[in-house]
Amino acid sequence: MNAPQTPPKLKVATCSLAGCFGCHMSFLDIDERLLTLLELVEFDRSPITDIKHCGPCDIGIIEGGVCNAENVHVLREFRANCRILIALGACAINGGLPAQRNHLDLRNILEAIYATDTGLASGTQVPNDPELPLTLNQVHPIHEVVKIDYFIPGCPPSGDAIWKFLTDLVAGQTPHLGHGLIHYD
Amino acid sequence: MMSATFTIDGQEVPFTPGQSVMQAALSAGVFIPHLCYHPEFRPHGSCKLCTVKVNGRPATSCTLPAAAGMDVESNTPEILDKRRALLQMLLVEGNHFCPSCEKSGNCKLQALGYELEVFTPHFNQFYPDRPVDASHPDVLLDFNRCILCELCIRASAEVDGKNVFALSGRGITKHLIVNAESGKLADTNFALTDKAAQVCPVGVILEKRVGFAVPIGQRHYDAAPFSAHVAEFKPTPESQGERS
Ligand code: SF4
Ligand code: SF4
Ligand code: FES
Numbered sequence: 001m002n003a004p005q006t007p008p009k010l011k012v013a014t015c016s017l018a019g020c021f022g023c024h025m026s027f028l029d030i031d032e033r034l035l036t037l038l039e040l041v042e043f044d045r046s047p048i049t050d051i052k053h054c055g056p057c058d059i060g061i062i063e064g065g066v067c068n069a070e071n072v073h074v075l076r077e078f079r080a081n082c083r084i085l086i087a088l089g090a091c092a093i094n095g096g097l098p099a100q101r102n103h104l105d106l107r108n109i110l111e112a113i114y115a116t117d118t119g120l121a122s123g124t125q126v127p128n129d130p131e132l133p134l135t136l137n138q139v140h141p142i143h144e145v146v147k148i149d150y151f152i153p154g155c156p157p158s159g160d161a162i163w164k165f166l167t168d169l170v171a172g173q174t175p176h177l178g179h180g181l182i183h184y185d
Numbered sequence: 186m187m188s189a190t191f192t193i194d195g196q197e198v199p200f201t202p203g204q205s206v207m208q209a210a211l212s213a214g215v216f217i218p219h220l221c222y223h224p225e226f227r228p229h230g231s232c233k234l235c236t237v238k239v240n241g242r243p244a245t246s247c248t249l250p251a252a253a254g255m256d257v258e259s260n261t262p263e264i265l266d267k268r269r270a271l272l273q274m275l276l277v278e279g280n281h282f283c284p285s286c287e288k289s290g291n292c293k294l295q296a297l298g299y300e301l302e303v304f305t306p307h308f309n310q311f312y313p314d315r316p317v318d319a320s321h322p323d324v325l326l327d328f329n330r331c332i333l334c335e336l337c338i339r340a341s342a343e344v345d346g347k348n349v350f351a352l353s354g355r356g357i358t359k360h361l362i363v364n365a366e367s368g369k370l371a372d373t374n375f376a377l378t379d380k381a382a383q384v385c386p387v388g389v390i391l392e393k394r395v396g397f398a399v400p401i402g403q404r405h406y407d408a409a410p411f412s413a414h415v416a417e418f419k420p421t422p423e424s425q426g427e428r429s
Contacts, residue, residue, distance in 0.1 A: 090284060093305050095312075100282060103314040144309050151305035155284035179410045182299045184283035185290070185401075 010058040010170065013044040013051075013082060017071040018098045018139055019064025021047070022156040023089035027061075029159030040170055057082045059169070062148075065095045065141050070133035072145060079146040084169070087148045088162070090155040090184065092141060099139040106137050150175065154183050191255035193217075193237075198251075206246035206257060207235055208420040216412040217259055218268055218297050220275075220386050221334035222247040224421050226343070229335055233271055234297065238264060269301050276306040278357075280313065280329035287396035288388025290404025294332060295387075296411040318363065320371035324382060325391045331361045332387055341381035349375045361389070 016024055024047055030037065045054040054060065054074075060082030066072050079085055090096040101109060114126040142148055152165050161181040168175035188199045191206070193215050200209035205228060210217050220232040230248040237246045238258040246257070258264060275294060283289045297303075318326040333352060338361075341349040349370070353362045365372035375381070382390055401407065406414070 087305070090282070094276070094281070094310060096282065097285065099310070099312065100280075100285070102312040138312060141306075141310060143305065143307070148305075153304055176302065177304075179299060180407075182302060182304070184281075184295055184298065185286075 009042045010040060011044050011056070012041045012046070012059045012061065013054040013057045013078065014046040014048070014061040014088075015054075015063070015074060015078065016047070017062060017064035017074060017092070017142070018067035019089065019091045019096075021063070023063035023092075023154075026154075026156035026159055027088075027162055030163045031159065033159075033163055037166070054078050054081045058084065059166075060085045061088050062086065062092050062142055063088045064091045065098060065139050066136065066145055067098050067139045068133040068135045072136075075142055075145055084149045085146065086150045086152060086165075087142055088152050089157055090153060093143075093151050093153055094141050095139045096155065099141075102138045106135060110135070152177075155185050157183075189251075189253040191251055191253060191257060193257045194260050200251040204251050204420070206237065206239070206244075206249045206251050206255070209251045210246065210259075211415055211418045212420060214415055215259075216415045217246050218300065218411070219247060219418070220293055220297065220332060221336065222418070223336055223339075223384060223386075224418050226336065226339050226384075229339070232275075232332065232334055234268055236264065236267060236271075265301060268297075269303050270307075272298055272301065272303050273305070273307045275332050276303075277308045277310045278313070279311075279331065280315065281306075286327075286330065286388045287391050288330070290399070290401065290407055292388055292406075293386035293411065294330075296406040299406070300411045315360070318368075318370050320369040321375065322371070323377040323393055324370060324375065325393055326363070326370055327389055327391060328361060330388045333359060333361065334386060336384040336386065337361075337381045337390055340384045341375075341379065344380035347374055347379065347381070349373045349379070349381060 014024065043049045044057050045051040054077050060078040062075065062078060062085065066075060087093050091098060110126045115124055150169065152162060154161055158181065161177055164177060164181055165175045190197045190199050192198065193210055196215065198209050198213045198215060207217055207219065207222055217235050217237065219235040221229045222235060228247040230245045233245060235246045236243050239249065240256050272294065283295055289295060315328040317328065335352065338350045338352065341347045348364055351362050351364055352359055354360055362368060363370050363373060377392060
């Protein structure tokens with residue numbers, strides 16, 4: 001008789017776009033459950049592994065919205081490679097704090113910060129090195145750019161909410177967050 | 186004599202003549218989601234969150250008079266989906282950034298989003314440009330979150346006798362205005378003690394200098410969901426048309 005086979009581990013990739021890494025910190029807040037999770041999943045691109053590009057994955061988790069051209073490229077790479085793509089946290093879901101610049105003119109903001117504000121060294125200019133990704137006129141939630149399969153709200157979502165959502169998903173159930181776990185703040 | 190009844194999702198609900206479906210439901214402890222309904226005001230029927238199906242046809246329960254034998258559906262997957270879509274449209278039409286909103290935890294729009302498990306606003310964000318009015322010494326107006334429920338308008342006109350607020354424009358350009366030549370709240374006789382300062386279901390009309398004073402965990406909807414607060418929304422004599 002064959003030995004019982006352990007199911008292959010799910011491949012998971014994560015990244016932060018226009019976010020503050022708070023959602024990733026909250027992800028680490030699942031604490032020792034991370035060890036249980038590591039029995040079920042293996043990480044591809046993620047701040048945890050430092051892999052730079054996302055390969056074929058079962059689940060991709062995105063923190064933050066898109067505020068520049070590089071964000072859009074990374075997001076598309078995730079969508080092309082991940083079977084299931086999850087928006088994690090307020091910024092990925094509605095733009096969040098970075099989107100509060102959306103009613104301001106981009107050139108005015110850049111000039112105020114890098115050129116005209118008091119306290120800057122004389123001759124300071126808006127950086128325009130070709131290495132820098134171009135800033136978008138407005139910050140957008142990621143579902144406005146690619147199809148997103150699941151959303152975990154919160155700023156950040158609590159470790160418990162992330163755990164509940166992912167364990168529901170990995171178990172093949174529709175994820176639910178009851179009262180106290182679902183929050184927008 | 187037996188009092189007249191109708192059913193909501195099969196549950197029998199008694200009513201007194203003149204009560205709306207919403208009033209009868211809330212009196213009986215049956216929760217129906219709502220935003221523009223307020224127990225002390227006549228119904229307005231604008232938010233449509235309270236939509237139910239009556240004998241198979243959609244109707245707003247806050248405006249529909251209860252009648253004996255009605256068959257009302259409320260908690261069905263179809264109606265819950267419609268209510269979710271309404272909440273999502275309200276969320277993208279304004280600028281709702283809950284983490285930086287003083288109303289967070291005490292907001293009916295947010296609480297209903299939680300209640301109905303709205304994980305995402307789904308639609309594309311409008312990101313409208315709506316400058317705030319911080320002119321008044323005691324009250325901030327943050328128009329970014331207005332859902333046009335007219336509760337402040339109704340309260341200012343009917344209770345305070347002041348007519349401080351009004352709606353202007355049509356369709357998607359409709360917005361709340363302040364009745365002053367300058368358009369500024371400071372140039373009206375609005376006061377913090379006005380009823381209109383207390384009725385906003387979302388985070389538009391905010392008392393200054395008290396924001397975030399109540400810690401997370403102790404806010405109005407932290408302990409129990411919107412539906413568990415059903416007793417707060419029971420009709421009062423005023424809502425049954427008895428305000429003189
Ligand atoms: S008004 Fe309510 S839904 Fe809107 S930002 Fe404030 S707490 Fe969130
Ligand atoms: S300010 Fe508040 S009470 Fe007034 S119409 Fe807007 S949402 Fe309603
Ligand atoms: S509560 Fe009935 S339409 Fe708003």
